[in-house]
Amino acid sequence: MAFLYKSQGRYSDAEPLYIEALAMTKRLLGDEHPDVASSLNNLAALYDSQGRYSDAEPFYIQAVAIAEKQLGANHPNTITFRKNLEYLRRNDQP
Template sequence: LLGDNHPHVAQSLNNLAALYYSQGRYTEAEPLYLEALDLRKQLLGDNHPYVATSLNNLALLYRSQGRYTEAEPLYLEALDLRKQLLGDNHPDVAQSLNNLAGLYKSQGRYTEAEPLYLQAINIATQVLGENHPNTIIFRENLQIMRQQQHPSS
């Protein structure tokens, strides 16, 4: 009905990839995330929020596999795109900051991660509120990182 080149097809590919990801089926998720990203770029252009979402999802997959050097440029591109398209104080920007901070935390790059977590918390608090689930998660992520940094505290 829709044909192969339709935004709904890209969304379906992304959703199936997310399902596989949630099941730990990373090798099956990756080609679907890549196909969704390519299709979204082709149909929507490089500068679209859905492209940023696809970049973020692929980066998350790579991070989960320990493929940090592949994840970082995707997270950075998603963050830049979201800031450009949605503004600096958008919840998706906060999510991107949190994700990039999480990558840095995974690598022990705590001094790079902390200001990103703080930015994410500030944005989420302003836009979503103090008690929003994302705000709480971002605060918890920062707290966990600080505990990893200083295990005796």
């Protein structure tokens, strides 16, 4: 549902759902699970799409760190999360 709201530009509806999904994933699977990295990336992407770069960056950083540790540096998800962070940093320039 959060993804649908985000795709419709309904960011204020999407945000609490992404936050809830992240909390549930952490509670059910633990803080270091690869699915937690995916949830962090999704929340970061929401903030990124709103231009909330300083809010997005820490979530991307956490997603990359978890993915590298749990999946390895060359896993497709790790690469995607790292590219998202790099893209954010390139576009968050004055």
